[in-house]
Amino acid sequence: MVTEILARIQFAFTIAFHYIYPPLSIGLGLILVIMEGMYLKTGNKIYEQMTRFWIKIFALIFGIGVATGIIMEFEFGTNWATYSKYVGDIFGSALAAEGIFAFALESGFLGILLFGWNRVSSKVHFLSTLMVFLGSMFSAVWIVVANSWQQTPAGFHIVGEGMNTRAEITDFWAMVFNPSSVERLIHVWIGAFLAGAFLVLSVNAYYILKNKYLEIAKPSFKIALVVATIFSLAQLLAGDKSAEGVAKNQPAKLAAMEAHYDSSAVADMYLLGWVNNTKQKATGIKIPGGLTFLLHQDFKTPITGLNAFKPDERPTQVNAIFQMYHIMIAIGITLIALTLYASWQWKRGKLFDKRWLMVVFAWAVFLPQIANQAGWFTAEMGRQPWVVYGLLKTSDALSRTVSANQIIFSLILFTLVYITLFILFLYLLNKKIKYGPVDYGTKETIEQGSIRDNPLLTH
């Protein structure tokens, strides 16, 4: 029991920390492709300047993403050995495909993206940027496929018994296109685009507020605003599609998301509220019958509630799931309102006149990040007590040879390392932003700079 809780805390902590970075890499990758594409098309130095500035920030984010990502691949083996044996036939294939098709592409061309500016033609450099972006998109494909298989297993059969039970693949493409893969992948991609776009919006809003680098900050802001507006709206459709899928495939999760217990009743939709799981009751502001309407377009069809499931086969952290889900929804709506309002102001030619709007954008960088995290917590907590839905319980998936003490040791280690990393990340990001998208200058000035700052160079 203790080992299970510790192993779950460790996994949640390491994956949540990791997941700050990949969405930023994907989203920033898209923005870089657009910026560099504009440079290639127009030859305008402004676009070159902004591309090079964001490449520097991309490098920092990508670096931490890689460092914390490797941990994830091996954590299945270290902490979840029984799970690894159970799903290796299926989950492993997706991870292997991710490594060879996505990471190799991404990391290979990253070298050219970061250091190739003076070594290859601008077309080849643009191609490298595109490949890094595609690589990050592909890695999302395989990891979401693997996770979706855990939510909605397909294309497999069960062999063996007792400790040797495992899932074996019968149809590779049915596994890849399992019932929830596509809709969840699109949902994740768009979440990533928003994370990247809002980082660019935030930094440029800050420059505009400080009245600095305006000739670069304003066009950068507009590029990111276009991306943010399109994908905030698209996320509404993708999210709705995703919820529909959950209703069909994982009714217990959906019931937990809206705290719906009674299967004979219509289901409400809450705007906000609080769930008392022992009294099986939610209080808050709601649209009566809202969830029923969303799924069936009427106000009378009953929806499967949590009580339709055995107590040990349904999630227990109902309030947490409920809150996470509603935080995500609230942020989604806020992002739509914010981007539509800003786009309207742009059309009126007054985008940069409203100081308060820039202040909001400067802080809004946290919103997509929180929504991404909250969405994943909803998905993963809502699947409990299963690690593979309907097949393998989380409590049966552990490494039986690893003791609680060992997990505590590594958990403390990871906590210390990740806190340090996060502080350094914020420090360096802040410094880069303060330094600004200025001319990177010639080799000579850089070297003179280093000699000035570093006496070791002179002898």
Add this chain to the structure above:
Amino acid sequence: METFLGIDYNFWWFLVFGAVISGYAILDGFDLGAGALHLFLKKETSRRIALNAIGPVWDGNEVWLVIGGGALFAGFPVAYAAIFSGFYIPFMVFMIGLIWRAVSIEFRSKEPGLKWRLIWDFIYSFACIVIALSLGLMLGNVALGLPLNEQHEFIGNWLSFFNPFSIMVAITTLALFMLHGAIYLAMKTEKRLYTKLTILAKNFTVFFVVSFGITTLYTLLYIPHLSDKIRSNPVYFTLPLIMFLAIANIPRQLNKGKYRYAFISSSVTIASLLAMVALEVFPNLLYATNDIKNSITITNGASSLKTMKTLLLIAAIGTPLVGIYTSFVFWTFKGKVKLDEMSY
């Protein structure tokens, strides 16, 4: 047992996995070696050149580890589960090392200050040494085997990983990576730094040959069964032969100043060393020291035939692609390192 070109699928995947791990050891081996010897370079410019020599490629090299992990997980999930849960503590240390290696390269150049850079130089070099040592330690223990229960789960104590043989393998791994890294850096540098690296490469050759010799001697005297397989068939003797020729060729090419050939020789040394371990262990992936019946083999530890076929197809499509863009990247950054405004 279904076969492809006369070889059964599990064995094919064993070969693929071995190739990926060798690829990782050769490619990330020079990055780690360059990192381990980083503090031997005293000047700031030298350190920057050394970092930029691996700068554009180290991340791509590390991906081979990710592919190897995926290959083991997918093809031999039982071994994946046993090895990583069994080596829990050393593997956590290894991974923390990887984190610090990655971020110290990235962080170091972000501040011009002397103290900042010195701190990161230490963290970077220390992380690389820890990574090399823990890799070697785990390799040594895989060669020896571990006590496993009937469900193929590790039942020993992690302190037993620190046995003399595995510690020697760990030191030998570090020495080989440092030699390999020095040769790589020598290829990428010129003038005084180049001269310095040629001297370092020669010293590391001595370091490697001595530690390798002691390990071999120890193995032959105290763990003779580790060379049973090689004695069983004279054809297998070609493997140590190739390795010794490759090792002997390293100082020869170093003296001639032909660093590319020396680099090929150190790469062959790494690959043949791993091939020897694989040959001794085969057909086990993890040998059970308490009861041979509990060993994880390429048969009882493998995924289904369907998955093996899918994996081979994935590898057949993926490998040429990876080959093409890896060569493209190495080709783009060929020649001596030149620092510019995008450099670390």
